[in-house]
Amino acid sequence: MLRELYFSFVDFLRTFGALQLFFLRLLANSPAILVRRFGLVVQQVYNAGALSLVIIMICGFFVGGVLGLQGYANLAKFNAEDSVGTFAAFSLLKELGPVITALLFSGRAGTALASEIGLMKATEQLSAMEMMAVDPLRRILVPRFLGGVISMPLLTAIFSVIGLFGAHLVAVDLLGVDPGAFWQQMRSSLEIGDVWEGIIKSMVFGVVASLLAVWEGYNAIPTAEGVGRATTRTVVITAIAVLILDFMITAIAI
């Protein structure tokens, strides 16, 4: 029992070390790809970012709407319904925006990346590339990783803005909160540091979600079952990593 625990711990450390080395290799190759093969990165920003826009916008709108409803209902008990804008802005910019975007991103773009790369491996496309003296890490993995890293902060910003719009629609237009108070309170209590916290989170989550998706796809067992499992693991591990990191970054920021 203790032995098994020990071995699974060693196994975990080994995987984690390999993941870090993999991350460093991606980073080391990133500048060259950004400069010389920018077209490849743009295409992946389209795949990971632009194609995730609809789901991000719909979810952002409804999350914002719920914040408007809940905020109004609860703050009204203290006659503080004017603060609903502040409440929504803090929630969206610092927590819900980055976290929910990262989870949606891994569900939409991360799984697509992992299964695409896994299938490329299963159908020997990666081997074929190596045989053509083209490094799949540079040609396939780095552009996809960078595409995700660039997309995430942009998607988070869009999510938060649409969320605020949703909150405004519900609180001001439907429930009758004064629009001047809605915006004024938000502006006076929000500081630039709060916005930065969200931006930094979204960047970190972007790196983590893209890294894990690319890693899982690249290390998938090259069978139908293996690719399926890699896709599932991408979502599960990303969700866990994002929530743990969210806690850690928040703890540091406060």
Added chain:
Amino acid sequence: MSDAVDHLIEINDLYYSRGALQIFTGLNLRIRRRQVTAIMGPSGTGKTTLLRLITRQLIPDRGTILIDGIDIATLNQKELYSLRRRFGMLFQNGALLTDLSVFENVAFPLREHTNLPNRLIRHVVLTKLHAVGLRGAADMMPGQLSGGMARRVALARAMVMDPDILIYDEPFVGLDPISMGVIVRLVRKMNDALGVSSILVSHDVQEIAAVADCSYLLSDGKVAASGSPDELRNASSELVKQFMHGMADGPVAFHFDAPDYAEQLLGRDAD
């Protein structure tokens, strides 16, 4: 010409195992320049594995593989990639890049390794596609091709950089007789007209006989027999006879190891 120069690829005392399974145990093999060398053997003898070892997609446990007299285990990644540019490899299922069209698949090595102008790339790609009879399919996506067509596109792609060494992994599987004949002639023509050396893995005894200069028959991790197709056909060894004439009975068992058939059907094997 000295012996060392005459042999393009030299494999000495090669050992390779996957898990507990010993695939090669002391394999020795020579591949001569400008010849078509066939590697044959029953399924599971590691023919594809051998190709992967030769191209260093896998690393042997023991033994050396020399290409042009250079031990490929000593190459760093840059040297390995410049060696691989001399190879053209045809994978069993084609391994076309599914997100690129047929034209772009064939153009892929050119775009990655050269700065040729688009006009020239177009010219080269169309020439190669024409050679495999698929110029008309240039705008199709790999998903729209049949298995045989995909293999022919992959062949065009393998040829597009004008390699010194062409490696074919089961090139004849799943081709109709017409494309099969064309491909067999193409393999031969590439070899004779362009001075390419070809390595061909296949079970198709008839096609091998038509195209190969020299064949190796692998069995039990070693070379069981070698020689020209005629020599192999007339060999006296039981194993070679069984393989070349496709007989069910012989030293190679058709059945995988299993408990006694009658005992198992009667349910007595569990006891």
